[in-house]
Amino acid sequence: MGEQLRGIGASGGSVTGPAYRLADPPRLPPPGPVTDAAAERARVADAVAAVRADIESRAVRAGDPTTAEILRVQAALVADRTLLDEIAVAIGEGHQAPHAISAVLASHRSALIDAGGLLAARAADLDDVRDRLIAHCLGVPMPTLPQPGHPFVLVAVDVSPADAALLDPTRVLAVVTSAGSFVSHTAILARARGLPTVVACGGAVLEVADGTTVTVDGTTGRVTVGEAAAEPPSAVPPVVAAKGAPGCDPGRTRDGQPIALLANIGSADELTGVAAEGVGLFRTEMLFQHHTVAPSPEEQIAAYSAVFREMSGRPVIVRTFDAGSDKPLPFLRDNQEPNPALGIRGLRVARRRSDILSTQLAAIAVAARESEAKVSVMAPMVTTVAEAASFAALCRDAGLATVGAMVEVPAAAVRAAELLQVVDFLSVGTNDLSQYAFAADRRSGELADLLDPWQPALLSLVALCAAAGAAVGRPVGVCGEAAADPAFAVVLAGLGVTSLSMAPRAIADIRAALAERSMDECRRAAQAALAAGDPAAARAAVG
Known part of the structure; x- marks a missing residue:
């Protein structure tokens, strides 16, 4: 095995290819006097x-x-x-x-x-x-993206929005940066293009020689450096199937147990050519994120309607805006919190600005009524049963009948059975659930080992949620990027998870992985992972 580098997984998926580095920008010349x-x-x-x-x-x-x-x-x-x-x-x-x-x-x-x-x-x-x-x-040009003449892995200190906008998935296999964070524009734009991405990978990655083969795992944040590529790939393999193609078959195990395979998206544009059974996570904060004032009801209705039209007849789970901590909204700068990750974020923003949530729910309801999509709504950062019940009441008053809660806080996981008495489904966000379960900032590359989704303690929390859903016959999904790991998806199915939502490009691989295993094999894999002492042992136990 080659040298292992570790960063933060910012966009799921795994790919191998030759690395090429983006050149540094021009340096300042020595200072001189100002004559004019x-x-x-x-x-x-x-x-x-x-x-x-x-x-x-x-x-x-x-x-x-x-x-x-x-x-x-x-x-x-x-x-x-x-x-x-x-x-x-x-x-x-x-x-x-x-x-x-x-x-x-x-x-x-x-x-x-x-x-x-x-x-x-x-x-x-x-x-x-x-x-x-x-x-x-x-009077000198800015460096442009590498042009090796074949698909490659882009390595850089960081990638500017202007350059990230030009990333072509038919030429760029993946992105690795030594700087950046999960919420940097590099990460946001790479996710929008379905490119496996690792950020905050450290300076060592910049020493990788052009043409060296690297394997980028955007789910775990690992980059494996190998030998120089003998023969560069001639084309990027297809990652999504067109609507109506054979790849649209529902996800199921070898013996026919259905596991819905859904897409994580931020806008309707990310659904082009996607072979998903529906949308498991519609991140509506993308609509809010770059506004200096809250988007109008009309603007919101248009954005939601565009997604619902694309998914006509299929399920769409809309997450209400997830603001705060590492995703502040420009028009909510009304406080400075000593620890934003533990403060007013997600559903808690409604404690101060209930008008924003009520406007959003009304807009979702209008768009849903005008479409054939099967629209559900869920709230982020739900912690107590009372919060879930209050949110459910607001949704139903707005005319939204199917309501869920995200499980991102350990308190919600251990009370999953009680949450399912007031909401219709749960969706586990593995990224934040890891962060709060292990008290490890998800933006910290140094703590990436604690945030490994294969941590048995995290699997135990997911198992609690799945068991609670099975007991009352209500669905429990996983919408964290960890669902894009084929081996991990098998474990999640074995734990009793009923749907997996991920970056669209990962769906075909997950469909194939599930089809290779019976449900009993998935359950045995899940039990082996739960019994392991650490993430490495859990991976090894599943094989």
Whole structure:
């Protein structure tokens, strides 16, 4: 086995291919005296106009609204008046244009890092703005994506939104970065394209020579470095089947036990060509994330309707907006919490802004009434039975009959039976459930071993939920990215999970893995994993 590198799994799936590194941006030249301040300010103005136009043009060409919105926000940042005024002041103090840009953006970058959470993740966007402005001032091009002439694994310090928008799944097999986080724009855009992605992988990954074979596991966060590729792949294997193709067969074990295979999405654009039985997790916060004010009811209805039309006749589980902690919303900056992950996030936001939740539920209900999709709604970060009951009442008052709760907190898992007395289904979010069960920040690469989904303690919590569902005949699904691991999916089926929801590109592999095992074999695999002493032993026991 080759060298093992570890980071944070940011987009599920596993792939092997030759690695090629994105070149570093241009370096600043040594500083020199300012002989004409007006000319230096003109250099900045020209750079701002050119960079903004380039990013806006990429937004227009973007294939999905999430990418387009991220790029529009970045384009606006390029021309931010506060930044431009501060750069002009720096020029007046004797800094040439490139150095003024670098100094001012470094100050703002530090402020974002100090703020933590999602704002810290946006520091990389500021770095890209800096690099593009400096490159234009120097009259040199920004590095472009590698062009080896065959599909490859992209390795970089980070990937800017402008470059991530150009990632072509027919050429890029996977993405590995030494920086970034689960909520960085690299991760968001890679997930939207179904690319296995590992972020925060550390500096060692940047030492991998071009052409070296690597295996990227975007579920576990592992990168295995092997020998140089003897013969590069000529094409990327197909990852999803078109609607109506044979690959659309329902998920089931070899002996016919159904296990619904559903898709995790953030918008209707991610459903193109997807062979899923439905949507198990519609992340509606993607609609909210880049707004400075809450999206209007009309805007929400349009977004929900687009998904429901694509899934006509099939189930769609809509998660109400999951805000807070590492996913703050710009229009909810009304407090500074000492520990956001344990604070006002998910369903708890409604304690302060119940209007946002009630507006969202009303919009979902309108869109559902106008479609043929089988729409359900679930809340994130449910902790108590009282919270679940209150949410269920709000949904049913809005006209939404089928209501569920996400299990992301150990308290919810151990009270799963009681939760199922007030809601119709449960959906286990393995990413957050791991984070809270092991007291390990999911953004920390150093703690990735604790967040391994094969941890037997995590499996025990999933088993509690599945057993509670079986006792009353109600479904319990798993919508964490761990469901995209074929061997792990077999274990989940054996624990009694009734549906698996994952990145669309993983569905075909999971369907094949389940079809190879009988239900009794799945149960034996689950018991072996539960009895193991650690994740490695659990994997080995399943084989």
